[in-house]
Amino acid sequence: MSSLEFKASKKQMEALRYLMDDKTTEIGYGGAAWWGKSFIGVFRVRMMAKKYPWTRWFFGRKELTNLTKTTLASYYKFLQLYKIPEQDHGKLDGKNNVIRFQNGSEIYLLDLAYKPADPLYTRLGSMELTGGFVDESNEIDAQCLTILSTRIGRQRNSEYGLKPKMLQTFNPDKWHVYANFYKPWKSWTLPEWRKFIPALATDNPHIDQNYIDQLQKADEITKQRLLHGNFDYDDTTGKLFRYDEILDLFTANIEFSDTTFLSVDVARLGNDSTVIAVWRGLECIRIIKEHGKTTDQTAERVKELEREYWVMRQNIVVDTDGLGAWVADQLRGCYNFHNASTTIKTEQEERFGNLKTQCYFKLREKAEKREVRINADWEIKDLLCQELENIMLKNPENDWKVLLESKEELKRRIGRSPDSADAIMMRMVFTIEKADWPIQTYKAVFDTYE
Numbered sequence: 001m002s003s004l005e006f007k008a009s010k011k012q013m014e015a016l017r018y019l020m021d022d023k024t025t026e027i028g029y030g031g032a033a034w035w036g037k038s039f040i041g042v043f044r045v046r047m048m049a050k051k052y053p054w055t056r057w058f059f060g061r062k063e064l065t066n067l068t069k070t071t072l073a074s075y076y077k078f079l080q081l082y083k084i085p086e087q088d089h090g091k092l093d094g095k096n097n098v099i100r101f102q103n104g105s106e107i108y109l110l111d112l113a114y115k116p117a118d119p120l121y122t123r124l125g126s127m128e129l130t131g132g133f134v135d136e137s138n139e140i141d142a143q144c145l146t147i148l149s150t151r152i153g154r155q156r157n158s159e160y161g162l163k164p165k166m167l168q169t170f171n172p173d174k175w176h177v178y179a180n181f182y183k184p185w186k187s188w189t190l191p192e193w194r195k196f197i198p199a200l201a202t203d204n205p206h207i208d209q210n211y212i213d214q215l216q217k218a219d220e221i222t223k224q225r226l227l228h229g230n231f232d233y234d235d236t237t238g239k240l241f242r243y244d245e246i247l248d249l250f251t252a253n254i255e256f257s258d259t260t261f262l263s264v265d266v267a268r269l270g271n272d273s274t275v276i277a278v279w280r281g282l283e284c285i286r287i288i289k290e291h292g293k294t295t296d297q298t299a300e301r302v303k304e305l306e307r308e309y310w311v312m313r314q315n316i317v318v319d320t321d322g323l324g325a326w327v328a329d330q331l332r333g334c335y336n337f338h339n340a341s342t343t344i345k346t347e348q349e350e351r352f353g354n355l356k357t358q359c360y361f362k363l364r365e366k367a368e369k370r371e372v373r374i375n376a377d378w379e380i381k382d383l384l385c386q387e388l389e390n391i392m393l394k395n396p397e398n399d400w401k402v403l404l405e406s407k408e409e410l411k412r413r414i415g416r417s418p419d420s421a422d423a424i425m426m427r428m429v430f431t432i433e434k435a436d437w438p439i440q441t442y443k444a445v446f447d448t449y450e
Helices: 002-007 010-020 037-051 064-081 142-149 176-186 209-216 220-227 243-248 295-308 324-329 355-368 378-389 407-414 419-430 441-447
Strands: 026-031 056-061 091-093 098-100 106-111 131-134 166-170 194-199 260-265 274-280 283-290 316-319 335-337
Touching: 010 026, 010 037, 010 194, 026 037, 026 176, 037 056, 037 064, 037 106, 037 131, 037 166, 056 064, 064 106, 131 142, 142 166, 142 407, 166 176, 176 194, 176 378, 176 407, 243 355, 243 378, 260 295, 260 324, 260 419, 274 295, 274 419, 283 295, 283 419, 295 316, 295 324, 316 324, 316 419, 324 335, 335 419, 355 419, 378 407, 378 419
Parallel strands: 026 166, 026 194, 056 106, 056 131, 131 166, 260 316, 316 335
Antiparallel strands: 091 098, 098 106, 260 274, 274 283
């Protein structure tokens, strides 16, 4: 330990302090490349496995092949650097992907990639772990990390008085590590049990100067992310919205309109929320999020807002995929929005794979022209920014037919459904020319309050 303390950077020592205290259970160590992230993770796990007999730990990464090439390579590099005797290396069982020590402790090598045959990560459900280390956690689905966090603290933690701790290391991105670690750290709202340590390449006292020189010559995005550890830069291809376009949604000066609209994204299952957006023209004046409501209660809430804001039934759009169909049935004359339905007939309709894609592109067009404004409190604004930043093209290289990735794919990445963004997007159906209205719509204008 003393030799490592002598060689470790201040940031690495800060991480070790959080890993050894009595309060912290989640540590995020993120930022630029080449700052010794894997090294500190493998050191801590190996140290704890040797110190506490019959405990069970893990190294985790998105794919096992990458784990063996990187994380496991860092483990053996650590053993060599500190001249650990071979009998204390632990025996690698390649068949079962586990390192076993003479004192009975084990380190499991976990493949944390999403698998369609196991969407709920049931393969992790029976594991009883003491703690562990996730390398490049920004590449892993948020749901996987949540499930993994429930599996630690189950192997001799009480016997040894060990807090269930999980270290996550990552490079900058705008997905769950941004929402869980960087953003709360930046706004001083991190919970006491979660810590974030920002890291720069120059924090590593052993870094090769040639690597720094190469980064200095790189493009601006690469330089900002991998050299300066800037989480507000993102080089992910296929993003529909630029960050500045999203921010403009909250500040745009638009023309006043007294025509009101409601767009309703109905909760499906689990922790999803029903989101109702109230509009005057293209200004969203109110966003309402509700949890645990039945379809009857949601329909009644929409009718209340319909009366309060004098909304004609033909100006209400409801997501009718899933449970939303039951809400729309009680709002006769509203626009039934099916995400996967064919596009509305326009000159460019053949460009889009479905109605959802067409409406999101229309929202981007309006955002670029500063023709949409959203008024929301800071909490909903933050959620909406994250959701819109993660709207991705399914086929970014396709020039003739564009399609957005599914809600399920986005949900796996950010850990929740993009309910607020979808409610905003659906409003755009009324801005697309030659919309095919349901036959009953016009009659419903005279029968709004049935």
